[in-house]
Amino acid sequence: MASIMLEGIVKRFGKTVALRGVNLEVRDGEAMVLLGPSGCGKTTTLRIVAGLERPDEGRVVFGGRDVTNLPPKDRNVAMVFQSYALWPHMRVFDNIAFPLKIRKVESSEVRRRVRWAAELLEIEHLLDRYPHQLSGGQQQRVAVARAIVTEPEVLLMDEPLSNLDAILRVKMRSEIKKLQRRLGVTMVYVTHDQVEAMVIGDRVAVMNYGEVQQVGSPQEIYNEPANTFVATFIGSPQMNIVKGVISGGLLSLLGTQIEGVEGVEGEVLVGFRPERIVIGDGDLKFPAIVDFVEDLGSDVIVHLSVEGAGELVIAKLRGAHASLKPGEKVLAGVMRSDIHIFDPKTGRALKHGV
Numbered sequence: 001m002a003s004i005m006l007e008g009i010v011k012r013f014g015k016t017v018a019l020r021g022v023n024l025e026v027r028d029g030e031a032m033v034l035l036g037p038s039g040c041g042k043t044t045t046l047r048i049v050a051g052l053e054r055p056d057e058g059r060v061v062f063g064g065r066d067v068t069n070l071p072p073k074d075r076n077v078a079m080v081f082q083s084y085a086l087w088p089h090m091r092v093f094d095n096i097a098f099p100l101k102i103r104k105v106e107s108s109e110v111r112r113r114v115r116w117a118a119e120l121l122e123i124e125h126l127l128d129r130y131p132h133q134l135s136g137g138q139q140q141r142v143a144v145a146r147a148i149v150t151e152p153e154v155l156l157m158d159e160p161l162s163n164l165d166a167i168l169r170v171k172m173r174s175e176i177k178k179l180q181r182r183l184g185v186t187m188v189y190v191t192h193d194q195v196e197a198m199v200i201g202d203r204v205a206v207m208n209y210g211e212v213q214q215v216g217s218p219q220e221i222y223n224e225p226a227n228t229f230v231a232t233f234i235g236s237p238q239m240n241i242v243k244g245v246i247s248g249g250l251l252s253l254l255g256t257q258i259e260g261v262e263g264v265e266g267e268v269l270v271g272f273r274p275e276r277i278v279i280g281d282g283d284l285k286f287p288a289i290v291d292f293v294e295d296l297g298s299d300v301i302v303h304l305s306v307e308g309a310g311e312l313v314i315a316k317l318r319g320a321h322a323s324l325k326p327g328e329k330v331l332a333g334v335m336r337s338d339i340h341i342f343d344p345k346t347g348r349a350l351k352h353g354v
């Protein structure tokens, strides 16, 4: 198996700078997810790891070996694309066997490996069919089987589940994770779905504008986001961010104050997650008026207008609060440990918990 190091990767397409100096280490046997909005450079990063694209600057290193200038076939990498790219005129067996045949693997060994991959993906009964005779989910399994059949050191997946319906996506994401664990293969998985990223990734690299914003475990990026971009990109509904001022340890925000906030002075941005708001409790309390209630059954999303402060705050509360009505006055609260402080100029996190 192999670790992957990306060092200072810059990639330009004409005037577009797709990657602005990407540094990323993927550990041997780790599942790393690249997460970010459309156009942030996820696919480009993956294609550079695969060798399908050359970086303009920087190095790609597999397990200590510089592979920056090696063609894809010499990298022991397999890739699953968003559009499975199965050969329509070949049966499932031959689709899965294809990478082995071009490597001139002997036919009894081809049969053994195809059976092994098909069993893992539970598609043994489909080997004689053509791709058009398969459902989307089955085609997706065939594409994954074809990728693992060569037992690659590195498995790359670019939004492999995006063509599936919501229920199948949820099922497949945990299956991909289990398969990666079982094979112990180093995986880089691209998605713009944050829940998928959290489920699949041992660690997640959050990207924006051709840069890695933060790398961490799902817990780390949720609890200690490095900046306002990561803070608002992770979590749904997104983190509330309001203006505040800290003066001599006194943090003023939303028409209220909290003492003993050390280490930061001046204007700040204050973040707290909708799901961490409580009604009638908390270290920081602010009166608000219910503006709108979205009843999701298990939870309710409540839009709160904060009196005097002119700010709108979103709270995610237990379904028991579904009886809240627009116009109703509430006292909303947040615990000190759930308050994040960011630099208003750079967006960088200054403090997690006050």
Ligand SMILES: Nc1ncnc2c1ncn2[C@@H]1O[C@H](COP(=O)(O)OP(=O)(O)OP(=O)(O)O)[C@@H](O)[C@H]1O
Binding pocket: 013, 014, 016, 017, 018, 036, 037, 038, 039, 040, 041, 042, 043, 044, 045, 192
């Ligand atoms: N072959 C290319 N020629 C020109 N520009 C390109 C090319 N490939 C990518 N780009 C540009 O580089 C940037 C990054 O693209 P990339 O495909 O890596 O984004 P992405 O994060 O995968 O987005 P998505 O989630 O939409 O797939 C975009 O601005 C894109 O338009």
Ligand SMILES: [Mg+2]
Binding pocket: 042, 043, 044
């Ligand atoms: Mg892409």
